[in-house]
Amino acid sequence: MLRGLMTLSLGITVLAAGTARAATPLDGVWLFDDAPSYPGVTMVQLSSEGGKPRGVVTTAWYGPMEMRNLVVQGGKATFELRNLNDKDHATRQWTAVLSGQTLKLSGDIWYAHVEQSGRHGTTKDARARAFKTTALPPMGTLAPDGLARTPPMGWSSWNKFAEKIDDKTVRAMADALVATGLRDAGYVYVNIDDGWQGTRGPDGAIRPNEKFPDMKGLADYVHARGLKFGLYSAPGPRTCAGYEGSYGHVQQDAKTFADWGVDYLKYDLCSGEWFYDDADKVQRTYYEMGAALRATGRPIVYSLCEYGRFEVGAWGRKVGGHLWRTTGDITDDYATMARIGFDKNGRAEHAGPGGWNDPDMLEIGNGGMSHDEYATHMTLWAMLAAPLMMGHDLRQSSPEVLKMLENREVIAVDQDALGVQGKAVRRDGTTEVWTKPLADGAVAVALFNRGEAAATMTLLPSDAGKSGLTAVRDLWRGADLPAGSRDFQVPAHGVVMLRVTGGQG
Template sequence: MLRGLMTLSLGITVLAAGTVQAATPLDGVWLFDNAPSYPGVTMVQLSSDGGKPRGVVTTAWYGPMEMRNLVIQGEKATFELRNLNDKDHATRQWTALLAGKDLKLSGDIWYAHVEQSGGHGTAVDARARTFKTTVLPPLGSLPPDGLAKTPPMGWSSWNKFAEKIDDKTVRAMADALVATGLRDAGYVYVNIDDGWQGTRGPDGAIRPNEKFPDMKGLADYIHARGLKFGLYSAPGPKTCAGFEGSYGHVQQDAKTFADWGVDYLKYDLCSGEWFYDDADKVQRAYYEMGAALRATGRPIVYSLCEYGRFEVGSWGRKVGGHLWRTTGDITDDYATMARIGFDRNGRAEHAGPGGWNDPDMLEIGNGGMSHDEYATHMTLWAMSAAPLMMGHDLRQSSPEVLKMLENREVIAVDQDALGVQGKAVRREGATEVWTKPLADGAVAVALFNRGEASVTMTATPADVGLETVQAVRDLWAGVDLEASLKVFAVPEHGVVLLKVKGR
């Protein structure tokens, strides 16, 4: 940040007699109370003293934001603010207009249109509202810690509940994991995503909000059921849902998480995009939390959620990561799931024991796709050695959904000890043939039909990398087939998943 833009003398001339004279009617400090939660504008500072106008908008989400292309004409200022969340619209237009004694501010940023009115403030007010910036540590490299030898499996709250999550629901999800058999199938993490954070105490320690009266007690409840406990935070001042992030409190938060008994942390870039806008800063931001988690001495799986920026798979392990998002958020529809799973699933060479490409959580059970589309979803994630984090209400799992999620043979493809991420070996029109070598010498083969009508497909021994085929098993049907790669009927948006042995 340009520290000169945050000085308290911005926009005013101090006279010998101690009075203050503004260069234009807009110059000075403007305070905004009762601001909308996003982006949370709290102060505007304007100056045209010296000929070149300058200005800063201070927000709760992004801290001090320098005005760009600022023009002051009479009682009106026009300017642009950088908008890193929307790459197609990197700047947004704003105006500040004097209306009587108030400054009316309006503009767009990311998903919101902002209109606020504020009044003049003093240098003392400016000091109170000045955003306290922090300095990132130098980039280091953390050694492997032996965690996440296979892709993590469990449940996360966001896809179904978003920020409307509470202690009672999380306990119910833990109970459901046990009662349904999902825990015994390998789904052991119970992860609270965004929405649990409250305010910070006088010592700066993060406290949960009223929906989570005892976070340590909740962790104990989850652990007592043979499960692991996960939380969510962000390197910026605010999380994606507008709750308290870890900015300026990274080491303190890591210790708090460890003290509560956290086993998994998802760290979501969100408002940190403003502060950490290039590869070096993003890597150092994620390294800072990775090092802080290691320093606690508690084994904590570290999930990097920065949407695949800056080829994260090439450096995710070095900053302590065990999985890293390769894309933006999934939604419960075939088009989005397929785009992510087929085209945004990360480079295979980055995946392996201790570090995994993460195409986001599972939508199976949320109702937006057909049975065949969900089978494609599960197969894509298994073939990609992706983390399997369910995202539906486990209490409402139908027998069909449970049968799909608990298919041990499909899970085994995902959890295979060799840790190789599968990939497409042949694409023809709307069909794709994927293969994934397995630790026992067999090969998982997926025949995907992305088209709108049923088709017949086959795979050749050459596709599979074998000279001869000795055994074929249909993993979704759970039956052994004749030892040949015959023609298979694959429904629209559907899949056939095979395990092939040969030599």
């Protein structure tokens, strides 16, 4: 049956089939047909040669997963599997129980409870189902390429449509960007997030699924409207929604994306969390795709989505990144948006022309927050010099939503050529004063009220680094205020956003 262990480059062990007599009824190859998509268990291999039990669970999402703390008693095995997606439960308990000629496997991983039944297999079956691992390249450094001199602006499909996105909807979003004036306000990227991928052809090339019959034609449609086209992939075998990732096909996928006319790639760690579990491996997998994109010769904005791990802002540019996520996913509620925007926004010194901290997409227009809360959302992202990626159904944009998203003076703060990320200069209970210096010498000032009741907030010239103020403009009201304006009524969860000039402090 099983005669030892083969060690792969990932440092994960998988069992090699041989001819030794089984020491326990569980020893051998067990095959799982019609496995649920997550985590996609296809095979279990067990050995107890030499009195020490060893085992591997092979999955579609995470490849070969070594059994930890494996204990075999008669026809039952108990063990743990590493569970990197859920940081609060780094390992999870599993069991494998023999029932007649069937092995019943059960356990938990990330969001799923798994119960599968397997049958005996052969050495040949084990070879056929073995996961093909790939090695990462050595780390390198990519020079700046001149893209993303200001934070990217556009629309992404995920927040509203998740994986239920299709060609027709993307074309409608492109048309809506033009018809609403959002394109002319600066929102030029039309990005398909997870859910477009199909299978790979005999040559290994990725093909879109049936919802996207002609990806090149779709890109051409977007480009014809003065817009740019973005796609999504992942360094692991599976994307977050369970579609085909780029694992083992990085260079091939980069070339395919370039051939289709892609202008923007979001690269989401997802199942790669299991393979790339330390700073070195995470940096090298993002460098691998960054180098592959550069090798195509097509200018492609590269968005690193690895949730802010390992101080990504310190190395994001080095791997070719133009923006990098600083946090987990945003949701359409004030508490999550505020926690991300105020507290998980990345170190300001890492941001600037060509590379930006990304606190995730905009939720404005999706309906989960009030007008004042969405104003805080938009203001905070502008003060952070964050990418402005809308995530609602553009066809259903109310006049109020369009007025907020198209405010040219607020957008100008986000897109300011100096590229400085704003920060808090004064905090008092639930109120915060933030400033952002601008290229023309003016300063953007935001008075945020994170409290549950309206508050009076005072603007001090020293907040903006000025000895006195000569001009004060309210950007949301579009009104010039008396230079001596100091006290402002700020609604609960709301903001007052100003542009001020004055003498040097």
